[in-house]
Amino acid sequence: MITGVVGGGTMGAGIAHLLLAGGHDVTLAEAGPERSDAARRAVAASLAKAAERGKLAVAPEELLAGLTVVDDLAGLPAAAELVVEAVPEDVDLKRRVLQQVASVCPQAVLASNTSSLSISALAEDLPGERLVGMHFFNPVPVQELVELVHHAGVGPDVVTRVRTWAEALGKTVIEVRDSPGFATSRLGVAVGMEAIRMLEEGVAGAEDIDTGMRLGYGWPMGPLRLTDLVGLDVRLAIAEHLAAELGPRFTPPALLRAKVDRGELGRKAGQGFFTW
Known part of the structure; x- marks a missing residue:
């Protein structure tokens, strides 16, 4: 599956690691060359640590071959099926990011890693039928849980697809209605x-x-x-x-x-x- 992650901090790097280890191609978008380089190093370090613990079936170098890091959202693949947003917890920032991702990746399921912000609020001015909350936990490769948050406008097929993808990555999924702080x-x-x-x-x-x-x-x-x-x-x-x-x-x-x-x-x- 072709995937994207926006934001290369602790959570974004962890999500990229998880997707790579699951056999998916990942394009990781950060703001500017310095932050992009730091994001690449963070993913590489995370994979190396997992390999040291015997948690990877494939060498880190092989998995990293599936990682592309870009410093502009326009570099995300148009054919992406899933893009996970993992930028700081700011409603306006997340809206701007998701709106641009929706335009660049017209077929992708849009997933926000927010831990508390309203998914319905983020869905404003978006194709809300393809937006869900996909709340991972830190450290992402280790923590078993994914909180799948759905709002009134999301398509039921999207919820099913995201649950299937998360479970294929080895996660246990709980479904939560969009409400402050979720569960x-x-x-x-x-x-x-x-x-x-x-x-x-x-x-x-x-x-x-x-x-x-x-x-x-x-x-x-x-x-x-x-x-x-x-x-x-x-x-x-x-x-x-x-x-x-x-x-x-x-x-x-x-x-x-x-x-x-x-x-x-x-x-x-x-x-x-x-x-x-």
Whole structure:
């Protein structure tokens, strides 16, 4: 299958890795030569790491032969069947990207990797019948879940095709109606914000809060370490969106805002609720 990915950050590079490992040709679009080069290196590093762990059936070099990196959306293949958008969580940016992709790739299913933004809102001024939410989780090649989000205007055949593709990539799919935060972000952010409030109030230390959720509730990772992995800035933006849509129970704690202001964004910055 001919596929495209827009955005070569952590999520976009992971999605490109997944598609390549699934035997698909991938065109990865980034903005400008420097970011395009960085995206190519990120995909190569991800594949190499998977090979070291014995998770690839094919040598990374062979898979990379199926990767094309371009620095303009016009370079996406017109014959693409699936294009996944993985740019930052900004409605206007995502709309602009999806509108251009829809024009360049007239037959492609358009999938947004948004973790909380309304798919219906993104579908405005688009051929909405071919747009879905395809929410992957970080790290994409490892995490089993894909959250398939459908809105009222999407064609049922598109939902079926996306589910089939995701399952063929080894993912477990849950279907969710378009609503603020979908299912996973809404629940994950609710627990994450409460964990931060507990830390802020001195109820317990970060390690103890996380250990309580791991050993008491079977979480593979505690909510504070998970927030570090996702990125405190990303979690803050999602919480602000959910607070605006669903009410004050999602209001971000002052501690989260303070850490983001100080640049303590989690693993990617070396410091968040833990030191990495």
